[in-house]
Amino acid sequence: MRWIWIDKFVEFHSGERAVAVKNVTLAEEHLHDHFPGFAVMPETLCIEAMAQTAGILVGEAKNFQEKVILAKIKKAVFYHYVKPGDTLILDAKIESIAPEAASTSGKITLGEKLIAEIDLMFSHIDQNLAGKKFPEENFVFTDTFKSLLQGVLVDGAGSSTPESEQN
Amino acid sequence: MAMSRDEIFGEVQEVLVDALGVDDDEVTAEATLMGDLGAESIDFLDIVFRLEKAFEMKIPREELFPAESLMNNPDFVNNGKLTETGLTELKNKMSYIEIGEFEKDPDINKLGDLFTVNTIVSYIDSKLNAA
Numbered sequence: 001m002r003w004i005w006i007d008k009f010v011e012f013h014s015g016e017r018a019v020a021v022k023n024v025t026l027a028e029e030h031l032h033d034h035f036p037g038f039a040v041m042p043e044t045l046c047i048e049a050m051a052q053t054a055g056i057l058v059g060e061a062k063n064f065q066e067k068v069i070l071a072k073i074k075k076a077v078f079y080h081y082v083k084p085g086d087t088l089i090l091d092a093k094i095e096s097i098a099p100e101a102a103s104t105s106g107k108i109t110l111g112e113k114l115i116a117e118i119d120l121m122f123s124h125i126d127q128n129l130a131g132k133k134f135p136e137e138n139f140v141f142t143d144t145f146k147s148l149l150q151g152v153l154v155d156g157a158g159s160s161t162p163e164s165e166q167n
Numbered sequence: 168m169a170m171s172r173d174e175i176f177g178e179v180q181e182v183l184v185d186a187l188g189v190d191d192d193e194v195t196a197e198a199t200l201m202g203d204l205g206a207e208s209i210d211f212l213d214i215v216f217r218l219e220k221a222f223e224m225k226i227p228r229e230e231l232f233p234a235e236s237l238m239n240n241p242d243f244v245n246n247g248k249l250t251e252t253g254l255t256e257l258k259n260k261m262s263y264i265e266i267g268e269f270e271k272d273p274d275i276n277k278l279g280d281l282f283t284v285n286t287i288v289s290y291i292d293s294k295l296n297a298a
Contacts (some may be wrong), residue, residue: 071209074186096216100228101209103216121213 004144005049006090009056009152017093018057020148022049026084041082043116046108047073050118054092054104056145058122060153061097064141067134071101072121080115082108088115095119100127175291179284182217186210194284201279208235214287222291231290233260234278249273261286263293 011019024041026032031039051070059068082088092106101123108116125134170178180194187204200206206214211232219226229236237243237260243253254273258266264286269277 072213074213096219098212098216098228101212101216103213121209123209123212 004052004148005045006052006148009053009148010089012057012060012149012152014153015057015061015094015097017091018053019092020049020053020090022088022090024082024084024086024088028084031084039084041086043076043078046078046082046088046116047076047118049088050090050092050106050108050116051120052145053090054094054106054120055122056141056148057092057094058097058102058104059141060149061094061102062124064138064146066124067126067138067140068102068122069125069140070120071123073118074103074121075117075119077118078116080110080113082110082115086110100124170295172288172292175288175295176284178221179218179287179291182214182221183284183287186213186217196283196285196288198284199280200282200284200287204284218287218291222295224294226294230260231287232282233257234282238275238278244275247275249275249278263289 006020006022009018009020011017024031026039030045031041034040034042055068055070059066087110089109090106091109092104095103095105097103101121103119103121105119106117107114108118176196180191183189183194183200183204184191187200187206187210189204193204198204200211200214212228215226215228215231218224218231233256237249237253237257240253243250243256249257254266254270257273261281264281266281269281
C-alpha cells in the first residue's frame with residue numbers, strides 16, 4: 001500500500017531542500033483513539049511525514065531512478081504535541097548523497113514553534129544489499145507520489161516556487 | 168590539514184557516538200564496529216557520511232569498508248574463507264592496517280573483526296598524511 005502523508009510541497013530545490021505542508025485534521029480516524037478526548041498526532045506519523053518529504057527530495061535528486069527506502073532514523077526529537085487543526089511545515093535538507101544512500105536533516109515547525117528535529121538515512125536499495133534482487137519497476141515512487149510535485153517542479157527544471165506563492 | 172593520531176581518534180570517537188548511539192567510553196581503539204558497537208550495514212554509510220563532514224574529505228565507501236564487495240565475488244571467497252586472490256585483494260585495499268592473525272584463518276565470519284575503531288583512525292591518518 002502506498003499512502004500519502006503530506007498535502008503539498010511549497011518549495012522544492014532539486015537535490016538540496018524541500019518544504020512540505022501537512023494539515024492535521026480530526027477527520028483522520030486514528031486521532032479518535034490516540035487518545036480518546038485528547039487527540040495527539042502520533043510521533044511516528046510525524047516521522048513518516050518527514051520521511052515522505054525527504055524521501056521525495058532524495059528520489060527526485062536521482063530523477064526517480066532509484067528505489068529510495070527509509071533505512072535509519074538518525075535523530076528524532078519532539079518538543080511539542082501536534083493536534084487537530086495544526087498546519088505543519090516540514091523542511092528537509094539533503095546533507096549527503098552517494099550512489100548507495102543519502103542522509104537528510106529536517107525540522108517540523110508550527111508557526112514559529114519548533115515541533116521536532118528529524119534526521120534520516122535513505123538507502124538506494126538496488127545499489128545496496130548486493131546480491132538481492134528487487135522488482136524492475138520503481139514501487140517506491142508511484143505516480144501518486146510524483147503528482148505531489150506538479151506545479152512545484154516544472155519538468156525537472158530544478159528549483160522553483162509554486163505560482164500561487166509568487167508575486 | 169595536519170592532525171595527530173589522538174586528535175583523529177577524538178573526532179572518530181565523536182562520529183561513532185553519534186552514528187551508533189553508543190557511549191564514548193565504549194568507543195575504545197580496539198572495539199569492533201559490528202561486534203562491540205553493534206553497527207549494521209546502513210550504519211557504515213552513515214559513518215562514511217559523518218567522517219566526510221568531520222574531516223572535510225571524500226571517502227569512497229569501498230575504500231574504507233571493502234568487505235561487502237569482497238564477499239560477493241566468487242573469485243575471492245571459497246567455502247566460507249577468503250582465497251589467496253581474495254586475501255591479496257583485501258591486503259591491497261586495506262593497506263593502511265596490518266591484517267595480522269586473520270591471514271592464518273581467513274574465515275569470512277571473522278572479517279568483521281578487522282573493522283575496529285583503530286582501523287578507521289588508521290585510514291583517516293593515511294589519507295591526511297598522503298594529502
